[in-house]
Amino acid sequence: GGFGWSAVEGEGCTVFTQSGDTVRGSILLTYASVHVYGKKFHETERDDDHIEVRLDARTTSEEETRALGIEVGDFVAFDPRLEITNGFVRTRHLDDKACVANLVSAIKTLADAGRKPAQTTTFHISNYEEVGHGAAAGLPDDITELVSVDMAAVGEGQTSDEFHATLCIKDSGGPYHHGLSNKLRRLAEKYGIPYKVDIYPYYGSDGEAYWRAGGNVAVALIGPGVDASHNYERTHLEALEATTQWVAAYLLDAR
Ligand SMILES: [Zn+2]
Structure with a gap:
């Protein structure tokens, strides 16, 4: 199995936390805005270091993100878009x-x-x-x-x-x-x-x-x-x- 990051870039997703809650988000390049990053958007390799989940929750730090119940190993499900x-x-x-x-x-x-x-x-x-x-x-x-x-x-x-x-x-x-x-x-x-x-x-x-x-x-x-x-x-x-x-x-x- 496995997939390339470009296959899910821009996709909506759900994070399933240990507490049983879910947090919605989307999978994006760290340099997602062409207006801010220009060439970097096009030239950045889609890899583990440059793809992130943008959570639809107010968080600006690791502590705040963990306070949402999110932990290493949580499952992230991509939206199927049927x-x-x-x-x-x-x-x-x-x-x-x-x-x-x-x-x-x-x-x-x-x-x-x-x-x-x-x-x-x-x-x-x-x-x-x-x-x-x-x-x-x-x-x-x-x-x-x-x-x-x-x-x-x-x-x-x-x-x-x-x-x-x-x-x-x-x-x-x-x-x-x-x-x-x-x-x-x-x-x-x-x-x-x-x-x-x-x-x-x-x-x-x-x-x-x-x-x-x-x-x-x-x-x-x-x-x-x-x-x-x-x-x-x-x-x-x-x-x-x-x-x-x-x-x-x-x-x-x-x-
Ligand atoms: Zn398969």
Whole structure:
């Protein structure tokens, strides 16, 4: 995971304090005003030393800021700024909430149709995906396959786009399972699910956390195409629908 400061510069945010209070603010360059700092605004590197949270609270010192209940280690949440236009879903944190939506939609679709997964299935939704130990624990010992659902990254040199689901063949952790990947391809072909196949050099998934923790079953990875990952992200309903269909097809597959 991780993000560049320029990806959140200018964004509104909420600081969650130890006392349970929240303090609103915004993330800005220390030389934020072009009228005051001129060239410095353009030339300053966006790094830890030059980005700050401007709190919407009256404070002029460390003591006053601590008196607000703010401490080292407090969580700072960036505003998602959701907007849906022409089928495009533009917001932060699509990675990996889009895929949670895919799983929930697939489950609801099956339930509404009175169907059940063909195999005993565990849905594992991890809060720690970006930290790296997402699916390292919490899965039952008797699973035989793991399909990780995570966003597909869109950009120059990638096949992924915002209108398809994507099968990730390989990422920074190495190749995913060939047989399980091929099974997912066959399902996509069989049901006419719009999909792409891609490789990501700077990317990892919960599936990797699982196999690094000693998991010993086939792991594959699918997900919707998301533009500007870990930035102000965007996908399209077509990619979300395709991924949901793919998850549902996998769940109903008896083989
Ligand atoms: Zn991510």
